[in-house]
Amino acid sequence: MNVGILGSGDVARALGAGFHKYGHDVMLGSRAPAKLTAWSAEHPGARVGSFAEAAGHGEVVVLSVSGRAAEQALSAAGAENLNGKPVIDTTNPIADAPPDNGVLRYFTDLNESLMERLQERFPEALFVKAFNSVGNPHMVDPRFEGGTPTMFICGDNDGAKRTVRGILEQFGWEVADMGGAEGARAIEPLCMLWCIPLLLRGEGDHAFRLLKRAGGT
Ligand SMILES: NC(=O)c1ccc[n+]([C@@H]2O[C@H](COP(=O)([O-])OP(=O)(O)OC[C@H]3O[C@@H](n4cnc5c(N)ncnc54)[C@H](OP(=O)(O)O)[C@@H]3O)[C@@H](O)[C@H]2O)c1
Incomplete structure (x- = not known):
């Protein structure tokens, strides 16, 4: 697949490397693409460009910018480069x-999410x-002794969620679908929970897993 990643930070680089490893055609986008020169040299064939060029390149677009900048980055990418495409939203609405x-x-707050705001602002993006x-x-490629971890997803478009499920399974995740865009009200705060051990004790080697009983309802 052609994948356009909006961002130049740790998430954009990690996911860019993952898509590249699994044979996808990747372009990372930034306001200052020159900062990605060393990254692209390490990943032969992966390209860098502006937000608009990366979004235009992608059949799937990944949003990996700071939560505060999400709307600005999508505007710079251009609605015409997002419409009708799955947009994987990795962002969290972390305040200053x-x-x-x-x-x-x-x-x-708990009764709204960043992703719902973005979906409303860019109604044709999925x-x-x-x-x-x-x-x-x-x-x-998450590796934990406790087994395969769960990635919680949500979104209004079933086709886009199928595409994202395929990517997550390729990357080694089990997927739990939490329904429409409103599910982001519950999924975004998982980052708060995930970060507590990191911020208090410097521990970052964990992931969530949803345990289910076989045959349970
Ligand atoms: N770090 C993690 O491990 C992690 C894990 C899960 C989720 N997340 C979430 O994933 C997102 C990306 O995290 P990150 O740590 O990789 O990067 P980050 O430091 O949160 O964000 C860096 C990116 O934000 C863009 N940006 C900042 N201000 C901007 C503006 N005014 N207009 C347009 N773009 C702007 C930068 O664009 P330029 O390239 O143009 O400078 C850069 O690409 C965040 O929302 C974060 O909460 C992070």
Whole structure:
């Protein structure tokens, strides 16, 4: 698949490397693509460009910018380059204020999510929340003694979710579908939970797993 990744940070680089490893045709986008020169040299064939060029390249687009900048980055990418495409939303609405005793502050509240805002602002893009609830070193080929971890996803478009499920399974995840875009109200705060051990004790080697009873309802 052609994959366009909006972002130049740790998540964009980790997912870019993963898509590249699994044979996808990747382009990373940034306001300053030159900062990705070394990254692209390490991944022969992977390209870098502007947000609009990366989004235009992608049959699937990945949004990996800071939550505060998400709307700006998508505007720079251009709605015409997003319409009708799955947009994997890795972002979290982390506020500028510092955490309270290891608990991140969000600029959204429990009855709305960043992804719903983005879906409303870009109604023709097919947003799917994914990858936001784990640290970037574990996003591709996660390995845990406790078994295969679960990635929680949600979004309004079933076809887009099928595409994202395929990518997640290729990357080594079990997928749990939490319904429409409103599910992001529950999935985005998983990042707060994931980050508490990191912020309090520097522990970042964990991921969530949904346990189900065989034959249970
Ligand atoms: N770090 C993790 O392990 C992790 C894990 C799960 C989820 N997440 C979420 O994934 C997202 C990306 O995280 P990250 O740590 O890789 O990067 P980040 O430091 O949160 O964000 C860096 C990116 O934001 C873009 N950006 C910043 N201000 C901007 C603006 N005004 N307009 C347009 N773009 C702007 C930068 O664009 P330029 O390239 O143009 O500078 C850069 O690509 C975040 O929402 C984060 O909460 C992170």
